[in-house]
Amino acid sequence: MGRTDQRPDQTAPPRDGAVMRVERLDVQYRTPAGPVRAVQDATFDLLRGETLAIVGESGCGKTTLALALVGLLPRSAAVTGGRVRYRVDGTSIELPGAGEDGVRALRWRVAAMVFQSALNAFNPLLRIRDHFLETAAAHGIRSRREVLRRAGELLELVQLEPSRVLQAYPHELSGGMRQRALLALALLLDPHILILDEPATALDILTQRNIIGLLRSLKQRLGLTLLLISHDLALAAELADRIMTMYAGRIVEVGPVHAVFATPLHPYTQALLQSLPVLRGELRDLRVLAGAPPSLSRLPPGCAFAPRCSMARPECRTVVPMLHEPAPGHMSACHFTEQLLEAASHGA
Numbered sequence: 001m002g003r004t005d006q007r008p009d010q011t012a013p014p015r016d017g018a019v020m021r022v023e024r025l026d027v028q029y030r031t032p033a034g035p036v037r038a039v040q041d042a043t044f045d046l047l048r049g050e051t052l053a054i055v056g057e058s059g060c061g062k063t064t065l066a067l068a069l070v071g072l073l074p075r076s077a078a079v080t081g082g083r084v085r086y087r088v089d090g091t092s093i094e095l096p097g098a099g100e101d102g103v104r105a106l107r108w109r110v111a112a113m114v115f116q117s118a119l120n121a122f123n124p125l126l127r128i129r130d131h132f133l134e135t136a137a138a139h140g141i142r143s144r145r146e147v148l149r150r151a152g153e154l155l156e157l158v159q160l161e162p163s164r165v166l167q168a169y170p171h172e173l174s175g176g177m178r179q180r181a182l183l184a185l186a187l188l189l190d191p192h193i194l195i196l197d198e199p200a201t202a203l204d205i206l207t208q209r210n211i212i213g214l215l216r217s218l219k220q221r222l223g224l225t226l227l228l229i230s231h232d233l234a235l236a237a238e239l240a241d242r243i244m245t246m247y248a249g250r251i252v253e254v255g256p257v258h259a260v261f262a263t264p265l266h267p268y269t270q271a272l273l274q275s276l277p278v279l280r281g282e283l284r285d286l287r288v289l290a291g292a293p294p295s296l297s298r299l300p301p302g303c304a305f306a307p308r309c310s311m312a313r314p315e316c317r318t319v320v321p322m323l324h325e326p327a328p329g330h331m332s333a334c335h336f337t338e339q340l341l342e343a344a345s346h347g348a
């Protein structure tokens with residue numbers, strides 16, 4: 001049985017190289033049916049210059065976690081425990097507790113978020129140029145000329161034609177163009193971190209390829225740190241340095257992308273990977289993960305994945321497994337992590 005008592009050091013300052021440290025973060029929605037525990041005990045670092053992808057099925061808390069990171073939770077939700085610390089350019093900002101000014105400084109300048117639906121993220125009544133102007137004005141930048149010059153540069157950077165796009169209303173642009181325009185807007189205040197929620201999900205496959213290429217080149221040219229949220233493991237594998245799997249509101253695995261793909265140390269990640277078609281190499285049977293994640297307002301005791309897990313033993317139904325680090329930099333929250341590691345090392 002794996003360790004249940006060991007946790008990463010919860011009180012240490014961000015490690016060198018971490019631009020964000022999330023410590024034991026809990027987020028709940030208030031609903032008439034009772035609290036929905038959308039994020040539980042989330043602890044991880046985001047390292048400068050990396051791309052970290054958060055993966056997991058719909059409803060496992062990815063978007064809620066991202067919204068909490070930038071202080072954008074809806075009124076029905078609240079951080080009920082833990083904190084998020086940012087450290088960039090020698091400045092530290094901590095949530096909760098940064099106050100309105102702190103959150104405003106954080107959002108856009110430190111971490112900008114690109115939302116799931118590029119159409120909904122824009123105000124349909126405003127031209128794209130007004131989105132740039134309003135965002136800048138909200139941060140005290142009043143020079144229209146300067147803002148439009150920068151907007152033009154950024155639109156060119158995302159391979160859009162500034163003269164055409166700045167004049168356009170959101171509905172006049174294709175889905176891929178809107179996504180690019182939204183990326184340009186997110187970059188307006190030179191953020192260090194870009195949080196991307198399903199950046200390619202609603203797009204056709206060719207447009208998806210373009211966005212992936214664009215994100216790669218933006219990251220390289222601007223030295224960005226990316227936090228990518230996706231239910232699409234193939235996309236995550238293409239872009240990410242590290243993968244973090246969430247299940248039922250909890251982080252269940254984190255590790256370098258090659259290690260997670262070669263040796264997943266949580267049965268849930270394993271199941272997600274087995275349901276992924278391979279494009280190259282031997283054909284193998286796809287195994288669809290049966291069942292659905294539990295309701296976050298009625299979580300089962302013990303490991304939330306146990307009801308769907310082929311490895312589950314009686315203790316899994318009573319004891320919540322904690323995240324621990326069985327291999328360097330590779331963490332898993334499963335009672336049987338060591339057995340998975342052992343089996344992998346014997347080629348099983």
Ligand SMILES: Nc1ncnc2c1ncn2[C@@H]1O[C@H](COP(=O)(O)OP(=O)(O)OP(=O)(O)O)[C@@H](O)[C@H]1O
Pocket residue numbers: 029030031036038056057058059060061062063064065074076231296
């Ligand atoms: N406004 C809300 N009020 C109550 N519950 C909510 C609200 N928004 C989300 N939830 C619940 O919180 C849980 C996590 O949702 P969240 O959107 O964060 O998951 P997700 O993994 O990002 O899924 P998706 O990919 O579908 O967006 C879900 O059970 C969802 O039903």
